[in-house]
Amino acid sequence: MSATPRSQFNKITIPYILSRKNKNKTDNIVCLTAYDYPIAQILDEAGVDVVLVGDSVATTRLGYNSTIPLTIDETLIHLRAVRRGIRRALLVTDLPYGSYHLNNQTAVKTALVFIKEGAEAIKIEGGQKRKSLVKRLVKAEIPVMGHVGLTPQSYNVMGGYRVQGKNLESAEAVRTDALTLQDAGVFSVVLEGIPENLASAITEELDIPTIGIGAGRYCDGQILVSDDIFGLTPNHKPKFVRQYLDLRQLLSQATRQFISDCNNGNFPNQNETYFPTEFGRLEEVIKH
Numbered sequence: 625m626s627a628t629p630r631s632q633f634n635k636i637t638i639p640y641i642l643s644r645k646n647k648n649k650t651d652n653i654v655c656l657t658a659y660d661y662p663i664a665q666i667l668d669e670a671g672v673d674v675v676l677v678g679d680s681v682a683t684t685r686l687g688y689n690s691t692i693p694l695t696i697d698e699t700l701i702h703l704r705a706v707r708r709g710i711r712r713a714l715l716v717t718d719l720p721y722g723s724y725h726l727n728n729q730t731a732v733k734t735a736l737v738f739i740k741e742g743a744e745a746i747k748i749e750g751g752q753k754r755k756s757l758v759k760r761l762v763k764a765e766i767p768v769m770g771h772v773g774l775t776p777q778s779y780n781v782m783g784g785y786r787v788q789g790k791n792l793e794s795a796e797a798v799r800t801d802a803l804t805l806q807d808a809g810v811f812s813v814v815l816e817g818i819p820e821n822l823a824s825a826i827t828e829e830l831d832i833p834t835i836g837i838g839a840g841r842y843c844d845g846q847i848l849v850s851d852d853i854f855g856l857t858p859n860h861k862p863k864f865v866r867q868y869l870d871l872r873q874l875l876s877q878a879t880r881q882f883i884s885d886c887n888n889g890n891f892p893n894q895n896e897t898y899f900p901t902e903f904g905r906l907e908e909v910i911k912h
């Protein structure tokens with residue numbers, strides 16, 4: 625496949641993402657999560673290819689212990705804000721846990737709401753068990769990104785966040801999941817929390833791009849949670865996260881400085897204060 629030319633202003637589309645399969649490893653598909661307007665704008669302007677309104681918003685921004693409690697309405701608030709911040713990147717949104725588990729019809733209904741709100745694709749977790757749903761979504765012209773391996777919405781079933789595909793049986797299951805999703809029609813698949821050699825073999829075997837998170841160096845793209853790379857998440861970070869900034873520390877420092885300035889009478893100063901143009905007359909008015 626030949627890649628559509630990439631420029632700073634070219635809108636990222638599904639065909640363009642497909643064309644990035646098997647590109648040389650210095651030109652990976654770069655994906656990050658965003659949950660609000662300013663971060664979406666920053667990622668988009670910096671040149672991120674895919675912005676995901678991840679259900680990780682549940683833990684990163686809403687204070688839940690896992691992604692499981694997140695609702696459709698909560699997701700919609702974040703999707704709308706991110707949509708307003710993005711011009712170039714492809715916008716993908718997670719379907720939250722419970723919104724696609726009852727039956728295919730309600731799942732498609734929810735996905736259509738997200739698409740009408742500006743998502744350009746949706747992501748769902750799970751492999752073989754999602755085959756008929758993916759086909760149904762694709763039939764409704766909804767592009768689908770798959771997600772296999774460590775699927776955080778399976779937290780209760782897995783008994784925590786556990787790396788998958790470490791033994792032969794589990795590795796074969798992850799591979800079959802990825803192949804099944806491709807056959808069903810997904811345009812790309814996230815490989816999360818699996819050994820590098822398994823991710824590499826799956827990437828070789830698939831015709832669609834793989835996006836890795838904790839899946840080593842040989843996927844067609846990489847995704848991380850933006851709050852993790854910016855240093856906003858307070859808790860233990862998994863080994864695959866690279867933190868580029870300590871935003872939590874910077875924000876705390878700025879807050880402490882503001883408190884101190886207010887308490888010391890350093891804020892506001894003269895330059896941060898309004899004055900009347902007719903001072904004498906205003907004083908008269910105030911007296912009366």
Ligand code: KIV
Nearest residue numbers: 657678679680848849
């Ligand atoms: O919700 C999320 O953050 C994800 C990851 C793949 C980044 O699904």
